[in-house]
């Protein structure tokens with residue numbers, strides 16, 4: 001079995017270096033551009049950090065491939081092949097970054113034969129370096145991570161995100177999912193504004209579950225292996241096997257908790273990341289149909 005430890009260590013060192021750019025820009029005013037929605041933001045720092053990460057990796061590993069959030073936004077396709085591939089989110093939590101809300105992360109996953117070999121999530125402001133390598137455990141700043149192992153959903157803290165979709169159908173389903181999870185009941189719901197760091201909370205045991213619909217592979221590929229290596233489970237929101245391209249995820253302390261959440265939440269339609277469409281299929285700009293009617297329509301689509 002190939003040993004990718006050198007690549008992991010290299011990834012950790014370049015994430016650390018790139019964080020200096022993120023941190024020095026953090027307190028500054030930023031020029032903000034919109035991408036797929038009024039809440040899907042990008043700054044010059046996102047683009048600059050991604051370019052630096054990719055060119056630094058290419059210098060050392062010229063044969064490796066890349067899937068990067070801002071490269072995809074600029075028109076590159078999402079192609080996960082058997083080749084060694086770095087999946088990069090230069091700033092996960094760009095809305096936080098713009099507002100100086102102190103949770104932003106550099107997220108880097110590395111796959112070979114479409115299997116994730118390691119994941120790195122560097123939560124820059126907190127100075128927490130989360131990482132995991134397949135079969136070798138998960139760590140934060142060198143200390144081992146362990147999911148809580150909680151099996152009773154009624155004793156869980158659940159993390160989720162509303163994401164950047166703002167059309168009626170997506171908002172209606174996401175807000176009613178929060179209602180349904182609260183009614184399980186659970187101890188509480190939290191959101192930090194970065195999918196990567198949210199999911200790492202499950203790996204620390206500080207949260208017991210996380211679910212999200214509409215995020216992208218670069219948001220969660222690294223944290224998925226961190227959760228798994230910490231002893232947690234990762235699955236699709238419909239209870240099937242985790243697929244980083246599906247834009248749906250549940251991460252949890254146990255299969256029992258993941259299944260209890262999968263049972264009550266619903267998904268809204270989103271094209272896969274590896275489809276050649278980069279916006280959600282829910283009606284552009286929102287539908288004028290009342291929310292309850294949209295929900296009923298969704299109910300019949302399930």
Ligand code: IPD
Pocket residue numbers: 040041069089091092093094095161162163164192193194195196214215216219
């Ligand atoms: C976003 C964050 C956010 C999640 C969005 C993501 P970005 O990533 O992870 O928490 O709700 O769905 O797109 O755009 O800041 O890299």
